[in-house]
Amino acid sequence: DADVTQTPRNRITKTGKRIMLECSQTKGHDRMYWYRQDPGLGLRLIYYSFDVKDINKGEISDGYSVSRQAQAKFSLSLESAIPNQTALYFCATSDPGTSGDNEQFFGPGTRLTVL
Amino acid sequence: GNSVTQMEGPVTLSEEAFLTINCTYTATGYPSLFWYVQYPGEGLQLLLKATKADDKGSNKGFEATYRKETTSFHLEKGSVQVSDSAVYFCALRRGSNYKLTFGKGTLLTVNP
Numbered sequence: 001d002a003d004v005t006q007t008p009r010n011r012i013t014k015t016g017k018r019i020m021l022e023c024s025q026t027k028g029h030d031r032m033y034w035y036r037q038d039p040g041l042g043l044r045l046i047y048y049s050f051d052v053k054d055i056n057k058g059e060i061s062d063g064y065s066v067s068r069q070a071q072a073k074f075s076l077s078l079e080s081a082i083p084n085q086t087a088l089y090f091c092a093t094s095d096p097g098t099s100g101d102n103e104q105f106f107g108p109g110t111r112l113t114v115l
Numbered sequence: 116g117n118s119v120t121q122m123e124g125p126v127t128l129s130e131e132a133f134l135t136i137n138c139t140y141t142a143t144g145y146p147s148l149f150w151y152v153q154y155p156g157e158g159l160q161l162l163l164k165a166t167k168a169d170d171k172g173s174n175k176g177f178e179a180t181y182r183k184e185t186t187s188f189h190l191e192k193g194s195v196q197v198s199d200s201a202v203y204f205c206a207l208r209r210g211s212n213y214k215l216t217f218g219k220g221t222l223l224t225v226n227p
Contacts, residue, residue, distance in 0.1 A: 004158070033214075042204060042219040043159075058214070090158055103149075104215060106158035 003027045004107035006091050012113045013081050021076045021110050023091030030095055032074040033104065034058075034066060037088040046089075049074055081114040088112075117142045121205045121218035128195055128225050136190040136221050138179075138205035146209040148172075148181055148188040153202040153220070162190075162203070195225045 004025045013019050023032065030051045035043040035058075045058030047066040055066060063085060067075045078085055088111050092104040122137040140146065147166045151159040163172030165181035165188065172179050177192045188205060205218040 040219055042217040043215075044217075045214060048214065092159075103161045103164070104159075106160070108156075108158045 004091060004093055004105055006089075006107040006110050008110060009108065010111045012115065014115050015082055017081050019078045019081055019112070021089055021091075021112070023074045023076070023107055025072050025091075025093045025105075025107075027093055027095070027105060028071070029093035029105070030071060031093060032068070033092040033094070034064075034074070034076045035090045035092065036060070036085075037090060037109075043090065046076065078112075078114075081112075083114045086112060086114045117146070117207060117209050117216045119205050119207055119216055119218035121203075122221050124202075124220070125222040125224060128223070130197055130225055130227050131194045132225075134190070134192040134195045134199075134223070136203055136205075136223070138188045138190065138218060140186050140188065140205075140207050142186075142207055142209045142216075144209065145183070146207040148179070149206040149208070149215070150177070150179055150188070150190050151204040151206060151217075153204065155201070159204065195223075197225045197227050199223060200225045 007022045033048045034046040037043050044060050049068045065077045088109050090109050091107040094104045118141045120139050149164045150162040152162045153159045163174040165172040168183035170181045179188050179190045202220045202222050204220045206215045
């Protein structure tokens with residue numbers, strides 16, 4: 001079974017709709033991240049969380065919110081989706097205390113299309 | 116701020132060709148440097164890393180050396196295979212918050 005899972009894997013929605021992307025991990029890591037990937041732009045950090053009570057904005061947090069429901073779960077919400085939020089979204093986890101080398105482990109991604 | 120600049124793609128090679136993907140960075144102090152690989156339809160996987168100057172990271176025949184004097188971390192492989200076709204991302208981590216700064220990615224296609 002995958003260590004970092006994302007649901008849904010694909011989603012098509014309409015402008016103005018609220019949508020939630022979910023991430024779950026079984027690695028026991030404290031730190032979780034949400035990125036979006038756009039062609040030619042690489043990955044950009046949306047939000048990150050170092051533990052259940054710690055949520056931080058990344059470089060492109062506008063239009064997004066997150067919830068860290070438990071150590072293993074980190075959800076990303078688009079309150080009112082717009083077409084330029086069409087992208088591939090990745091969740092990642094890390095725990096330097098375990099890996100010792102700052103590696104981040106990525107989920108398989110959610111492809112979101114906003115019409 | 117921190118930034119990573121990597122070679123624009125796409126790169127198309129024949130099997131067994133030599134590969135170089137250039138990566139340079141801007142950061143204060145001594146960042147850790149990474150190469151991640153994204154195979155079609157999958158998430159990113161760590162390919163190799165280096166945490167201090169002159170370190171060489173290596174994995175699956177790929178190598179990259181941390182060159183502080185040229186602020187570079189170029190990815191190389193002596194003989195590519197079709198299975199190496201993927202997008203490659205250079206990244207750095209600076210500071211205690213473990214956030215990664217990624218380059219834009221380079222698409223590599225290897226033809227038989």
